[in-house]
Amino acid sequence: MSEGKIVLLGAGNMGGAMLAGWLKSGIAGSSILILDPKVSDAMAALAAEHGVEVATTAPEGLKASILFLAVKPQIMDAALPSVKSLVGVDTVVVSIAAGKTLSFIEGHLGAGAHVRAMPNTPAMVGRGVTGAYANSAVTPAQKAKVHDLLKVSGPVEWVSSEADIDAVTALSGSGPAYVFYLVECMAEAGRKLGLPADLAMRLARETVSGAGELLHQSPEDASRLRINVTSPGGTTAAALSVLMAEDGMQPLFDAAIAAARKRAQELAN
Template sequence: MMSLASCPLVLIGAGNMGGALLSGWLKRGVPGASIIVIDPRPSDTMMGLMSEAGATHLTEAPKNDTTAGILFLAVKPQLMDAVLPPLKPLIGPQTVVVSIAAGKTLAGIEAYLGKTAAIRAMPNTPAMVGRGVTGAYANETVSEPQRSLVETLLKVSGPVEWVATEADIDAVTALSGSGPAYVFYLVECMAEAGRKCGLPADLAMRLARETVAGAGELLHQSPDEASRLRKNVTSPGGTTAAALSVLMDDNGMQPLFDKAIAAAKKRAEELAV
């Protein structure tokens, strides 16, 4: 897929998101020998994957004169201040830094690593099953070849959408980054409503889970807009229309989601450092 022999792909953190990326890269043909993973305590699964692929595993930043071609930061935001300083020797003129840590601005990263080509990306947890979506912003130092290469690497977990400003990443975080939790809570609410209508709790949960999973797959595969798919299910005067008259009321789901996502965006802005 690519040649990173002289300037390797360095992944910092092989947890849920980092591990999903690593697995996707190897499946898509990135040679393991070109990958360095720095993680003090990777899981047994990740250790096995790295060993089988021939990737290099380190518990800390290398002491030699290694220069990263791409430096992927996949650690929790609260760990970044401790993780970043030892990584500065890895930065060279051709390095592009990619951060998937929520709340850590490019300015905050550059305070430790210096001015460099850098990209902020916000994937979401369905990336762990190859069905995520990532919002990304590239600073002015990122070249088109670097941007294209990073997009290819991010696409192993799903589509990539580029935004015009770094501030837009806060909105991406609120919508798609946190979004899976909203969908999971929808399943909880549907199941509880089914239980209150008389269904056994376990049956109600199975029906809710499969309904949301199936509707998501239909949305994924269909060329139709979400509104068209909704209308296709809704017969005039029928049961779906009765439910939607409540959900689409002036006090229904839209104003509630407006408030919820605005609250998430505000919190993302507050956390930005």
């Protein structure tokens, strides 16, 4: 096997979403190796269709160009020793495991070019966003390659401090769950006003997804879009007077996202 492979350790939901994005963007399947002892039938079929090699252990003699660590944080300790042989002097290691610091990864794989990235689950439909941090050993060329691989699932935002990744995790990494819960809350409020539960859920779901698409396509800020839809003295203004009160949504989100960041920091220890 030649050097220069992109090695994906873990082909679950997030790893699989990245792989699908890479293949869709035109990256040759022959340049990718999946390392996963339990590849799903769907992922195995995708790999076979595109000529992606799948293995349960690291092939002897291979040095990865880019090694993506896409396994759950809970199994990183057990998984990393098995891929140490893949790391050469020109390898850049990219971890998407929440809470696992670069010092943790270096403790298993040695010092070198390392990136911490935090994508989110909309990456599964090509609409994610990723926050990333590169240590000083990552060259501009390596950073550009990693950026190209991450951006297949959506925009990539680089931060200047590794500590900022915990805030990224709290805001955008966990953020889709907050939006899903917003849909649940809206639907439940509609049900309590007398709408059939299934209708209330459909209305809430389509409202949030449609508003998200408008936000995606519009050049205007979220605040301007909110103002545009709020007639003075109207129904939207009445609802926003509750949501934007001193004890409304902002302090709740402040507390929620701070709690998520605290948990991300705890996972590092």
